[in-house]
Amino acid sequence: MVKEPTLETLSEIAKSPLVNMLVGTGGPGLVKAILQSGKKGVGAGAGNPPVIVDATANLDLAAAGVYGGASFDNNLLCIGEKEVFVEDSVADDFLTKLESAGAYVLTAEEAEKLTAEILTMDEIDGVKPCTAQEIARVWHPVKEHVGQDASDILKSIGVESESRLAVMVVDNDHPLVHVEQMMPVLPVVRCANIDEAIERAVAAERGNKHSACIYSGNIENVTKFGRAINTTIFAHNGPTLSGVGYNAEGTSTFTIAGPTGEGITNAYSFTRARRFAIAQGGLRIV
Template identity: 55%
Template sequence: MNPAELPHQVHESGANGVFDRIEDAIEAGYIAQLNYVKQFQLKDREKIITAIREAVIENKEKLAQMVFEETKLGRYEDKIAKHELVARKTPGTEDITTAAFSGDEGLTIIEQAPFGLVGAVTPVTNPTETIINNSISLLAAGNAVVLNVHPSSKVSCAFVVNLINQAIKDTGGPENLVSMVKDPTLETLNRIIESPKVKLLVGTGGPGMVKTLLKSGKKAIGAGAGNPPVIVDETADLKQAAKSIIEGASFDNNLLCIAEKELFVIDSVADDLIFHMLNEGAYMLDQQQLSKLMSFALEENVHQEAGGCSLDNKREYHVSKDWVGKDAVSFLRQLGIAHEEDIKLLICEVDFDHPFVQLEQMMPVFPIVRVGNLDEAIEMALLAEHGNRHTAIMHSKNVDHLTKFARAIETTIFVKNASSLAGVGFGGEGHTTMTIAGPTGEGITSAKTFTRQRRCVLAEGGFRIIG
């Protein structure tokens, strides 16, 4: 999608939230938030959020197509589903509650108050989806947001910022509640971080970005990397496990941080599980094909540098950016293999130390490791997850086994007998989010995450019931 194809107002500085200068975006967002909290009530916030939801649903196919064409990542059909998910299942003002305590000594009310203007960083993997999710949550909490989006998605992001602000204006809301700079850089990010008008920082992406926000001296909410392991034990419904794993690991070509990245399966049921995965449409790579795939999908870390979704500079390989988010058929084509167009996931048997186990590869290439027993599976899963405490999945009918793994892994999301997608409300209960704040501890974020507690006390001397 070429920038010239966007609505004309996106190119004009300040039109519907998109600015040439980051200083102007910050100032506009700051003024908008002051107006928002002074002139608009909670019911007005909900009206605004409803309008945003409707605008996104109406434009979900266009948004999906724009993101797909600009980033060249993932699957168009899955991006439609992601946009619909964040529009429908991101909580609004119902998430903002007030607690009250009354007694002989008076009345105390604890309100969830806004921070003000929030600076947010969004990733290339879920660019517009994260903006929609964050905007609904932040606006429900009474904040405004100024964005520093990933440069590789800036056209799509400008379009969705325009769309959101137009929806707000159509309901009579203030201009520029959601703002961004047209050409985001590290320098524009630093300006957001340093601005005294920005009171809270929110980042969704890699560990380097989260580390930068945490050094700012401001409160920061950071959603970092994950490398979610899945365990299948000998009691699992293997057919259902195979179907669920393929659904989660192949969704949007494995771009989601919650997606199944590596499998540890008890050896006694491994063959049967693989049989069911092949029946569900997976393609098994032999060792020669795997070796060839590694030659173009991975890059040797010759300079001992940190990269991708890890700060570890000792990794032997990095994932090639050229193959992140590409579909399984593209890999097969590169391998020179006759293929079926409906293949969504490539599977391979490897050892624990294999790079595809250790790296968050974000490709539809799924490594399978055989283990002797549950304890071995848990030990390996813990090591492969690298302490991110992001997401883990297990398929088992044994409650003790499920509990043992859940307590050991201590991830923000733990999914039992379902696709990883259930962890964010896609085929599962509960609300959704694109910002899973494992590093800073907030977990599944929503409107209340982006508030600060405000205690209002009316003491006994000023409050007396006359009986």
């Protein structure tokens, strides 16, 4: 382990004749350096996994799944649920059930305070970022809160709660919807219908093709979203963790490699297959 990893220490490792393959799970600069190293590179990409809860969903199941998934490891995992799009007709019931599952739902005033506490924005020349890509480019999580307990994050704005997940209802252009926050603070966006939810979810995922999930009793909605989002991991009626074998049929993975195309990686991705071909000789038995 490198105590203080930098691109310089990466360069030294990459140049070593003892190293044949590099796996990158950091930011785009790290992945780019790995791909330019001349060695075999497996690059993990960013993820901003969206969740859709449609009008036909089992809301108890959805609330339990979202709470468990978004609070798992304080939402540090790139596979974790980062934003929820819920049909307006069931939004109030869903939020109530999220509270019952253990989430703390912030008031509008608390949400505004917490946004200012956990996100920071780069200086821009009087131009308001509008698209998902623009919002994600200028807004960033405050590092001191990344990976921290929800109770400690809430305490920073004077809220006492032992919940593992803070939830805020926001508009679709809220920065938390489009930024991979890596903390147990989950934005929920109301949508008029399933088509609007899918459109917004695809935009928020920003083409990372990483992970997504949907809670629905309508297989047509599930199929429509799955085709539109086109992610490596796609979970139905369960948290995105289901896709890596957590209480489901998925399989574990060392890393989810988007930029280099491996997707779900495993032992085959990280080893060299050798073939012993016996053409003639003593071992030839047929």
